[in-house]
Amino acid sequence: MSEAHSAHLEEIPPPYTGPESFVADWSSDQTAFKNVPWGKVMMWIFLVSDTFIFSAFLISYMTVRISAVDPWPNPSEVFALTLFGKKIPLVLIAIMTFILISSSGTMAMAVNFGYRKNRKVTFILLIVTAILGASFVGMQAFEWSKLILEEGVRPWTNPMGAHQFGSVFFMITGFHGTHVSIGVIFLLIVAAKVYRGDLEHNRPGFMTGRKGNYEIVEIMGLYWHFVDLVWVFIFAFFYLW
Amino acid sequence: MEYPKQHPIGIYLKIWALLFILSGLSYSVDYFHFEGYLRWSLIIIFMMLKAGLIVAFFMHMVWERVALIYAVLVPPLLLLTLIGIGVLEGDYTFFTRNVFFGS
Numbered sequence: 001m002s003e004a005h006s007a008h009l010e011e012i013p014p015p016y017t018g019p020e021s022f023v024a025d026w027s028s029d030q031t032a033f034k035n036v037p038w039g040k041v042m043m044w045i046f047l048v049s050d051t052f053i054f055s056a057f058l059i060s061y062m063t064v065r066i067s068a069v070d071p072w073p074n075p076s077e078v079f080a081l082t083l084f085g086k087k088i089p090l091v092l093i094a095i096m097t098f099i100l101i102s103s104s105g106t107m108a109m110a111v112n113f114g115y116r117k118n119r120k121v122t123f124i125l126l127i128v129t130a131i132l133g134a135s136f137v138g139m140q141a142f143e144w145s146k147l148i149l150e151e152g153v154r155p156w157t158n159p160m161g162a163h164q165f166g167s168v169f170f171m172i173t174g175f176h177g178t179h180v181s182i183g184v185i186f187l188l189i190v191a192a193k194v195y196r197g198d199l200e201h202n203r204p205g206f207m208t209g210r211k212g213n214y215e216i217v218e219i220m221g222l223y224w225h226f227v228d229l230v231w232v233f234i235f236a237f238f239y240l241w
Numbered sequence: 242m243e244y245p246k247q248h249p250i251g252i253y254l255k256i257w258a259l260l261f262i263l264s265g266l267s268y269s270v271d272y273f274h275f276e277g278y279l280r281w282s283l284i285i286i287f288m289m290l291k292a293g294l295i296v297a298f299f300m301h302m303v304w305e306r307v308a309l310i311y312a313v314l315v316p317p318l319l320l321l322t323l324i325g326i327g328v329l330e331g332d333y334t335f336f337t338r339n340v341f342f343g344s
Contacts, residue, residue, distance in 0.1 A: 033309050044313050055320045059327045066331030069338050076271050094268045101264060105257035108299045112253065115244040214244065218301075225299045229292055236288035240271055241281070 043219045047226045050179075054230050057172050058237055064164045073160035075239045078151070079143070093239050096139050097231065100180075103132035104228040107221050114217035119194060122217065126191035129224065133184040140177045144170075169238070176234060179227050190220045256298045263291045 016024040033041050065072055076089040083091065110125035147153040147169070151160070158166040193199055193212060202211040267287040270280055297303045302310060 033306060033312070036306060036309055041309070044309065048313055048316055051317050052320070055317070055323070059320070059323050062324070063327040063331040063334075066328065067334035067338065069335070069342070090268065090271055094264075097264050097268070098261065101257070101260045104260075104295065104299055105253060108253045108256075109250060112247050112250060115247050117244075222300055225295055228299075229295050232288055232291045232295065236267065236284050240267060240284050 037215050039215060039219050040222070043222045047222060050226065050230075054172075054175070054233070057175065058233060061168045061172060061238065064168060065162075068162040068164050070162040072162050073158065073165050075241075078147075078160065079239065090239060092139060092143060093235065096136055097235055099132050099136050099139075100228050100231050103129045103136070104225050106132065107224045111218045111221040114194065114199070114214040117200060117214070119197060119200060122214075123191055123194045126187055126194060126217070130184050130187040130191065133180050133187065133224075137177055137180050137184065140173060140180075144173075172234060172238060176227070176230055179230070183224050183227050186220055186223065190217060252298060256294050259294055260291055263287050263294075267291075 015021075079091075079093050080087050080089045081091050082088075106125045106129045110122050110129060113121040113125060153159070153166045153169070155167045155170050157163050193205070194217065197203075198205070198212045199214050199216065202213060204211055264287075267284060270283045270287070275283060302313070
């Protein structure tokens with residue numbers, strides 16, 4: 001690999017000037033992020049781009065809420081549930097928050113046990129994480145159907161006040177829920193690889209010749225923690241504000 | 242393939258407990274009906290603390306190389322500009338709506 005690179009570079013005669021020198025520097029055999037596996041760098045770059053997507057949503061929500069003339073519905077009351085004959089504000093959202101944080105905790109431990117090559121515990125922790133994630137999506141489906149069927153909230157209208165509430169709600173929580181769902185699928189795939197011992201025995205994956213190893217559990221973990229991170233911001237700005 | 246020595250599991254359990262406490266605190270902001278600047282500042286403080294703990298320990302940022310930390314944490318600072326533009330635009334739209342459609 002490195003031989004091919006240097007052979008290729010020798011075709012351009014040094015010293016390089018102008019745009020050529022820029023190309024030569026960036027195409028040389030240098031790594032910007034030394035000792036960091038490339039898969040991890042790529043996941044981080046994806047997460048930075050995803051940060052911008054969710055930030056764009058949250059900032060447009062801010063703009064829309066500032067400019068709304070009708071009163072904004074109080075999320076504390078909209079998302080209240082009656083449990084044991086008592087109306088508790090925001091209780092479902094609170095439970096969802098604790099579930100997602102717990103799934104992040106089990107995910108972090110799965111990464112740790114993976115690097116310790118403890119196959120069984122890693123597999124169990126990944127499955128627990130996937131179950132917690134799936135239950136989060138389930139509660140979100142319950143919340144959506146309650147809002148759509150009982151309260152009559154639509155992306156274009158909303159009987160409780162500012163119409164923009166509906167569009168913002170479905171857009172932001174919908175995108176987040178999609179991320180969680182994809183994460184659950186991703187978790188199950190990684191869990192299967194751990195269970196079969198693909199990572200331990202460095203077997204290549206389905207669509208790649210690259211040898212399997214426990215770094216992919218950490219890369220999966222980065223994605224999952226990011227989903228939790230986004231929820232922290234949605235919880236603060238959409239549900240509590 | 243050999244991996245570097247791992248941190249003790251206790252770290253993750255402690256961060257987990259801290260996140261639970263912080264989430265409980267942000268929920269109580271709503272439960273006890275704090276209003277105005279007290280509410281908003283508490284929400285943001287608890288949010289930033291939670292986000293910081295997740296990124297630093299769960300996503301292993303404190304143990305990463307500085308080059309990667311900068312590459313990930315510096316670009317999102319640009320979003321402050323977008324927030325500023327959003328506030329200006331929102332205030333202006335609110336103003337014009339009241340002037341032209343207000344009763």
